[in-house]
Amino acid sequence: MMIVRVVIFLAALLAAPLVSAGDISGFWKHSGEPGWIEIRLEDGKGTVVRNDKFPERVGREIVKDLEADESKENLWHGQVYAERLGEYKDARISLPEPDRMQFKVKVGFMSRTVEWVRVDEVPAAQTN
Amino acid sequence: MGFEMNDRVVELNATLEVFMEEHIYPREHDWEEWCLDQNNLWETPPWYDELREQARAEGLWNLFLPHEYEPWSPGLTNVEIAPLFETMSKVIWAQGVFNCNAPDRGNMEVLAKYGTEEQQEQWLKPLLAGEIRSAYAMTEPQVASSDATNMELEIRRDGDEYLLNGRKWWTTGAVNPRCKIMLVMGKSNPENDRHRQHSTILVPRDAPGVKLVRELRVFDSLHSPGGEAELLFDNVRVPVSNMIKGEGCGFEIAQGRLGPGRFQYAMGLVGLAQRCLELMCARAQDRVAFGEPLIKKTSVQHEIARCRCDIEQARLLTLQAAHVMDTQGMKAAIPYISMVKIVAPNMAQQVADRAMQVFGGMGVCQDTLIPAVFTLARFSRIADGPDEVHMSQLGKLTARELNDRLTEKQ
Numbered sequence: 001m002m003i004v005r006v007v008i009f010l011a012a013l014l015a016a017p018l019v020s021a022g023d024i025s026g027f028w029k030h031s032g033e034p035g036w037i038e039i040r041l042e043d044g045k046g047t048v049v050r051n052d053k054f055p056e057r058v059g060r061e062i063v064k065d066l067e068a069d070e071s072k073e074n075l076w077h078g079q080v081y082a083e084r085l086g087e088y089k090d091a092r093i094s095l096p097e098p099d100r101m102q103f104k105v106k107v108g109f110m111s112r113t114v115e116w117v118r119v120d121e122v123p124a125a126q127t128n
Numbered sequence: 129m130g131f132e133m134n135d136r137v138v139e140l141n142a143t144l145e146v147f148m149e150e151h152i153y154p155r156e157h158d159w160e161e162w163c164l165d166q167n168n169l170w171e172t173p174p175w176y177d178e179l180r181e182q183a184r185a186e187g188l189w190n191l192f193l194p195h196e197y198e199p200w201s202p203g204l205t206n207v208e209i210a211p212l213f214e215t216m217s218k219v220i221w222a223q224g225v226f227n228c229n230a231p232d233r234g235n236m237e238v239l240a241k242y243g244t245e246e247q248q249e250q251w252l253k254p255l256l257a258g259e260i261r262s263a264y265a266m267t268e269p270q271v272a273s274s275d276a277t278n279m280e281l282e283i284r285r286d287g288d289e290y291l292l293n294g295r296k297w298w299t300t301g302a303v304n305p306r307c308k309i310m311l312v313m314g315k316s317n318p319e320n321d322r323h324r325q326h327s328t329i330l331v332p333r334d335a336p337g338v339k340l341v342r343e344l345r346v347f348d349s350l351h352s353p354g355g356e357a358e359l360l361f362d363n364v365r366v367p368v369s370n371m372i373k374g375e376g377c378g379f380e381i382a383q384g385r386l387g388p389g390r391f392q393y394a395m396g397l398v399g400l401a402q403r404c405l406e407l408m409c410a411r412a413q414d415r416v417a418f419g420e421p422l423i424k425k426t427s428v429q430h431e432i433a434r435c436r437c438d439i440e441q442a443r444l445l446t447l448q449a450a451h452v453m454d455t456q457g458m459k460a461a462i463p464y465i466s467m468v469k470i471v472a473p474n475m476a477q478q479v480a481d482r483a484m485q486v487f488g489g490m491g492v493c494q495d496t497l498i499p500a501v502f503t504l505a506r507f508s509r510i511a512d513g514p515d516e517v518h519m520s521q522l523g524k525l526t527a528r529e530l531n532d533r534l535t536e537k538q
């Protein structure tokens with residue numbers, strides 16, 4: 001009976017998609033702006049590590065409460081900081097390709113998509 | 129009569145809905161931002177082509193083309209196309225992602241129906257593949273174009289070429305650099321009967337002598353990236369092989385082009401109105417004024433109810449038009465095409481207007497699609513024939529039909 005329980009428990013673990021197939025942990029660069037962030041899935045957070053346009057944003061927690069979607073691979077839910085509104089908004093975070101991440105954020109009655117490209121490391125900021 | 133969807137349409141519609149949720153709605157804000165930025169004028173957002181590739185890969189491509197256009201068509205009837213069109217029209221620019229946008233879809237129908245093999249090879253294939261865009265130049269600034277027999281642009285045979293001289297305006301899409309070909313209607317045979325004087329001819333957008341006079345604004349919007357062009361045709365030369373079907377066939381082609389086009393336009397407006405209603409309900413639920421959500425107020429409930437009635441009426445009428453087109457052909461569908469052309473833009477304008485009122489300030493700015501629906505619907509009451517022309521035609525047809533019936537009984 002014990003063995004059956006263990007098997008059921010393991011099967012349930014295997015079936016439960018608590019961990020998405022892909023991994024968004026690591027460093028990412030904004031697709032169109034000179035901004036870099038680091039995602040730490042173990043903390044459920046993402047932080048601005050470099051921003052050449054708005055250096056004051058470095059250190060900001062841009063993503064929080066990150067959790068993998070329970071029914072779909074390569075999809076996470078979390079809260080993304082919307083600069084213009086000055087508040088966190090619900091976001092769907094996906095990985096359409098292993099090195100391409102998208103934030104889909106609902107702002108009012110419209111949504112926007114922000115794209116990020118994976119980088120191995122954040123280049124050092126240029127100093128004059 | 130019911131208009132139940134068969135299994136194939138249910139499946140396609142479900143795929144479309146998922147695509148809208150996953151790829152189109154999350155880009156609505158980006159599209160607005162892109163188009164409002166003057167630095168991006170006439171340019172398409174960088175992410176747009178990727179969406180098109182995905183849509184094509186999922187089989188959500190060229191769905192507008194009914195089965196009689198096989199092998200070019202995916203094989204659906206007009207009744208089957210209707211609900212799909214409603215779904216893909218819930219965001220104004222989304223039809224283009226599925227290669228189902230005006231004016232390309234009407235132009236593709238013309239080329240599929242009347243084009244020579246050479247014309248189909250050169251222009252239809254890249255249009256169906258979404259590689260190029262097109263325009264339809266009919267309306268002219270110096271004449272009342274609601275009466276299409278007024279068109280003056282001259283098409284004159286000169287050896288192996290035709291020579292074009294004249295002006296056009298409201299040539300949708302012709303400002304965009306992706307626009308490579310135009311279907312131009314003009315007068316080629318002034319000696320013929322009134323409805324055999326005009327022809328439709330293919331003119332490359334970059335043909336020498338085609339000059340962009342200006343970009344027109346629609347309620348102060350440039351409609352970028354497509355644009356609304358005013359064009360001058362100054363001694364434009366094209367080979368005789370560019371003539372579509374033959375000299376004097378311009379009206380026949382215009383009727384063939386605009387008939388199904390009006391049904392699709394109507395279903396698109398049903399989709400946009402439905403989206404306005406969805407937004408209106410969400411706003412009424414969220415917004416609190418004088419101690420209660422707006423939805424508790426009788427006036428708001430009544431406006432929502434009116435919208436639902438109007439949308440459902442227009443939807444069923446459009447489906448009926450599609451049904452008559454499928455079962456009895458275009459000629460029998462003419463009164464229905466007129467009906468939907470009169471009803472749908474007015475309905476969408478009204479629904480958008482009510483949605484604006486419920487939204488308040490947010491309903492008149494760029495934070496929702498409501499103002500764009502309002503202006504598109506208002507514009508549509510003039511484009512492709514104004515309300516009055518369709519009402520006159522429908523009135524005459526109706527009186528003739530009923531009087532004939534009465535005479536038969538006597």
